[in-house]
Amino acid sequence: MITTLLTFKDIHLNYPALERPILQKINYSVQAGDFVIVLGANGSGKSSLLKLIDGRYQPSQGQILLEHKNIHRLSAKNRAHHIHTLTQSAQDNLFLNLTLFENYQLLARNPKERKKKGLEAEIIFLKEYLKDFNPNLCDKLSMLVGRLSGGEQQALALALAVLDPPAILLLDEHTSALDPKTAAHLMALTANIIAQKKITALLTTHNTQHALNYGTRILALREGEILDCIEGKAKKELDHASLLERCY
Amino acid sequence: MIGLFIATLTQALTLIPLALGINLSYTILRATDMTIDGSFVLGAGVFAQLVSLGVSPYLAFLAAMLAGALAGAFTAFLQHKGKVDALLAGILSSFILYSVNMAIMGRPNINLLNSPSLFSTAFAQNNLMGWSAVCALVLILALGFYALLQSRLGLYLRAFGDNPKLLARQGLNIETLRTLGFGLNNLLAAASGAITAQIIGYADINMGVGMTLVGIGAIILGQHLILPCIKTHYLRTRTELLSAFIGIAIYFFILNGLLRFNINPIYLKLMLGVLLALFLRAATQKAKLS
Ligand SMILES: Nc1ncnc2c1ncn2[C@@H]1O[C@H](COP(=O)(O)OP(=O)(O)OP(=O)(O)O)[C@@H](O)[C@H]1O
Numbered sequence: 001m002i003t004t005l006l007t008f009k010d011i012h013l014n015y016p017a018l019e020r021p022i023l024q025k026i027n028y029s030v031q032a033g034d035f036v037i038v039l040g041a042n043g044s045g046k047s048s049l050l051k052l053i054d055g056r057y058q059p060s061q062g063q064i065l066l067e068h069k070n071i072h073r074l075s076a077k078n079r080a081h082h083i084h085t086l087t088q089s090a091q092d093n094l095f096l097n098l099t100l101f102e103n104y105q106l107l108a109r110n111p112k113e114r115k116k117k118g119l120e121a122e123i124i125f126l127k128e129y130l131k132d133f134n135p136n137l138c139d140k141l142s143m144l145v146g147r148l149s150g151g152e153q154q155a156l157a158l159a160l161a162v163l164d165p166p167a168i169l170l171l172d173e174h175t176s177a178l179d180p181k182t183a184a185h186l187m188a189l190t191a192n193i194i195a196q197k198k199i200t201a202l203l204t205t206h207n208t209q210h211a212l213n214y215g216t217r218i219l220a221l222r223e224g225e226i227l228d229c230i231e232g233k234a235k236k237e238l239d240h241a242s243l244l245e246r247c248y
Numbered sequence: 249m250i251g252l253f254i255a256t257l258t259q260a261l262t263l264i265p266l267a268l269g270i271n272l273s274y275t276i277l278r279a280t281d282m283t284i285d286g287s288f289v290l291g292a293g294v295f296a297q298l299v300s301l302g303v304s305p306y307l308a309f310l311a312a313m314l315a316g317a318l319a320g321a322f323t324a325f326l327q328h329k330g331k332v333d334a335l336l337a338g339i340l341s342s343f344i345l346y347s348v349n350m351a352i353m354g355r356p357n358i359n360l361l362n363s364p365s366l367f368s369t370a371f372a373q374n375n376l377m378g379w380s381a382v383c384a385l386v387l388i389l390a391l392g393f394y395a396l397l398q399s400r401l402g403l404y405l406r407a408f409g410d411n412p413k414l415l416a417r418q419g420l421n422i423e424t425l426r427t428l429g430f431g432l433n434n435l436l437a438a439a440s441g442a443i444t445a446q447i448i449g450y451a452d453i454n455m456g457v458g459m460t461l462v463g464i465g466a467i468i469l470g471q472h473l474i475l476p477c478i479k480t481h482y483l484r485t486r487t488e489l490l491s492a493f494i495g496i497a498i499y500f501f502i503l504n505g506l507l508r509f510n511i512n513p514i515y516l517k518l519m520l521g522v523l524l525a526l527f528l529r530a531a532t533q534k535a536k537l538s
């Protein structure tokens with residue numbers, strides 16, 4: 001059975017000082033298990049769309065439903081329990097002056113069960129768990145996260161975000177500050193986990209190759225409006241030239 | 249020399265709660281909280297006034313700590329509602345507290361030599377008993393503080409100091425954390441003020457001047473000396489507390505040492521100020537390297 005997880009109902013986002021709305025006339029729905037790639041030029045409103053979902057922005061008009069509930073009526077705690085956001089900048093994702101282990105304690109959504117087994121067991125578990133994301137992280141549990149490399153930080157942020165998977169994962173160019181090889185690796189890892197853990201995800205990117213290779217649907221924005229939606233067979237058969245033509 | 253050590257230890261002891269409070273504001277909440285200059289006097293003043301009105305020293309001590317916590321909560325309130333940054337809010341609070349303290353005390357100085365204190369029965373037996381009682385009280389405060397930092401709340405306070413935005417996105421109420429954090433550090437400063445007043449035998453309206461600076465200098469010095477020796481961060485709460493103890497002890501060791509050289513008291517603050525500047529500089533240089 002297909003369930004609609006997220007519904008945008010005529011969303012407008014205005015900013016008084018701006019000529020045109022940041023977002024307008026957004027009607028869209030995301031099914032459970034969808035992996036939506038959001039494309040669009042700089043300033044087209046991709047990040048703003050994600051910020052509306054996680055509650056950092058409030059719509060000027062319209063509403064966003066999580067199942068049947070207005071996302072902006074949920075308590076911040078409840079919303080945070082269902083939705084997790086990662087962005088390209090580490091300070092949005094991690095507590096940089098805290099240790100890796102402290103970040104785990106703060107960011108894992110559901111640490112109670114693991115905590116019962118005691119500190120030693122928790123540390124062993126965490127080392128083993130992090131190995132798949134970046135083996136360098138395993139012996140750095142007591143290190144301040146700000147001292148990790150950018151690639152290690154993003155791998156850690158992803159690892160902690162999906163440890164107890166959220167219903168919705170929002171990824172705002174989370175690989176864009178990484179070198180091409182690390183970015184490709186992290187992107188593949190991300191797609192793997194999303195599929196494996198059946199997480200519903202929205203990802204913004206300027207990497208058209210990622211948009212072609214990953215995701216179940218594409219949502220293209222232009223100047224705050226939906227330009228195109230590509231899904232199903234059309235998404236699978238999309239080539240680079242037509243992507244450029246349809247999405248920018 | 250033994251006299252120097254004893255003077256150092258006894259003075260450092262009374263300021264350990266203050267150092268713990270500054271550890272909380274400066275290291276954990278990452279704010280320079282100048283309220284402490286005022287809440288130190290507030291603690292001493294409330295205690296002295298209540299005791300001289302005949303209130304039991306136990307109640308007076310609790311009231312002093314509570315008053316300190318309220319002062320800290322006020323600083324947090326200024327930051328939140330007044331949109332003032334932590335440094336300015338603290339300066340503003342300690343400015344206001346000068347009047348408040350004066351109003352509470354009714355005069356610039358209250359003598360306590362003939363009033364009962366928390367330690368008077370112990371000191372009546374002998375000095376060792378007296379100092380043991382002081383030690384015990386400081387230890388209770390330090391252990392309570394340690395337990396708190398080790399708890400989930402302690403972790404939230406640390407996270408608040410590092411990245412309040414991210415913490416708010418986890419759905420936590422950061423204003424509550426701010427109030428708790430600043431309340432607690434000023435509670436500890438007020439406790440120090442009340443203990444100091446009992447040991448020196450009076451409360452004075454000016455006794456808090458420079459306390460924040462002394463505390464910050466001391467804990468930075470302490471961390472500076474200890475951190476290189478200890479690698480693992482699992483123990484960081486313990487390390488922090490230990491460095492607060494050591495830092496404050498070294499500060500008083502130097503202070504008493506200087507006094508013994510018959511330094512003109514007029515120049516004492518100048519020399520201590522230069523010394524603190526050197527501590528701070530040494531610490532920032534090391535931070536660059538690591
Ligand atoms: N808080 C804000 N205040 C003012 N303007 C804003 C705000 N947030 C977004 N905007 C404006 O809205 C427009 C869309 O911004 P947004 O960050 O959503 O674009 P984007 O598609 O993510 O761009 P990029 O690809 O560069 O990340 C921009 O013109 C931006 O200046």
Ligand SMILES: [Mg+2]
Binds near residue numbers: 046047048172204
């Ligand atoms: Mg963006």
